[in-house]
Amino acid sequence: xxxxxxxxxxxxxxxxxxxxxxxxxxxxxxxxxxxxxxxxxxxxxxxxxxxxxxxxxxxxxxxxxxxxxxxxxxxxxxxxxxxxxxxxxxxxxxxxxxxxxxxxxxxxxxxxxxxxxxxxxxxxxxxxxxxxxxxxxxxxxxxxxxxxxxxxxxxxxxxxxxxxxxxx
Numbered sequence: 001x002x003x004x005x006x007x008x009x010x011x012x013x014x015x016x017x018x019x020x021x022x023x024x025x026x027x028x029x030x031x032x033x034x035x036x037x038x039x040x041x042x043x044x045x046x047x048x049x050x051x052x053x054x055x056x057x058x059x060x061x062x063x064x065x066x067x068x069x070x071x072x073x074x075x076x077x078x079x080x081x082x083x084x085x086x087x088x089x090x091x092x093x094x095x096x097x098x099x100x101x102x103x104x105x106x107x108x109x110x111x112x113x114x115x116x117x118x119x120x121x122x123x124x125x126x127x128x129x130x131x132x133x134x135x136x137x138x139x140x141x142x143x144x145x146x147x148x149x150x151x152x153x154x155x156x157x158x159x160x161x162x163x164x165x166x167x168x
Contacts, residue, residue: 001092003099006053006066011041014055014066014082021082028120030159044068047079054099056083056092067096069103069112072143075165076104078114094130105168112168115147118160132164139165 006014018038026034047053047068055063065083069076078100083093101112114132116123124134140148144163151161 001064001095002057002061003054003095004057005051006044006048006055006063008045008048010055010063011044011048013063014044014053015039015041017063017066017084018080018082020084021088024085024122025120030117030120032155032158052076052103054096056087056096058087065092065096067100069100071107071109072113072147073141074109075111075113075141076100076107076109077143077147078112093126097130101166101168109168112166113141113144113163115144115151115161115163118162120159124162124164127164127166130166132166135163135165139163 015038022034022036022038024034025031044053047070050070052069054067056065058064064087065081067081068079070079071077078097081093081096097112104112112132114127116127118124118134128134135144140163148161148163151157
């Protein structure tokens with residue numbers, strides 16, 4: 001497996017990958033999440049142009065997982081990480097997060113942050129195993145509060161959500 005920057009010609013494929021990864025939400029009664037529109041290649045292009053869209057590839061250099069991130073309040077915020085279900089449970093998501101942590105350290109970020117579903121096994125509990133901790137509301141930075149408000153406006157608070165942080 002290789003982790004590298006995403007290329008322009010791969011952005012549509014990354015959205016297909018996200019749809020495939022999201023299908024597992026249907027199995028736990030979260031069909032709205034499984035059916036959620038992952039956005040457009042143009043939206044991913046902003047991350048890609050900024051150098052904050054990374055893919056993990058198979059031995060043919062085809063993306064099998066991706067991660068996008070953005071700076072938020074001095075930290076690197078994980079906006080999305082998706083692994084194709086055919087490649088799940090092989091440490092690929094972990095490897096992408098470690099790559100993001102290395103990039104964050106190089107740029108002087110204090111931590112990785114993310115928002116996630118608290119009770120979905122491959123979300124909150126998974127990130128805890130990788131060294132993230134849940135933030136209290138008082139610990140949330142202004143940027144994280146803005147992200148959470150945006151998520152709530154889009155109905156994601158129908159299920160318990162949380163902000164998490166992992167020191168670099």
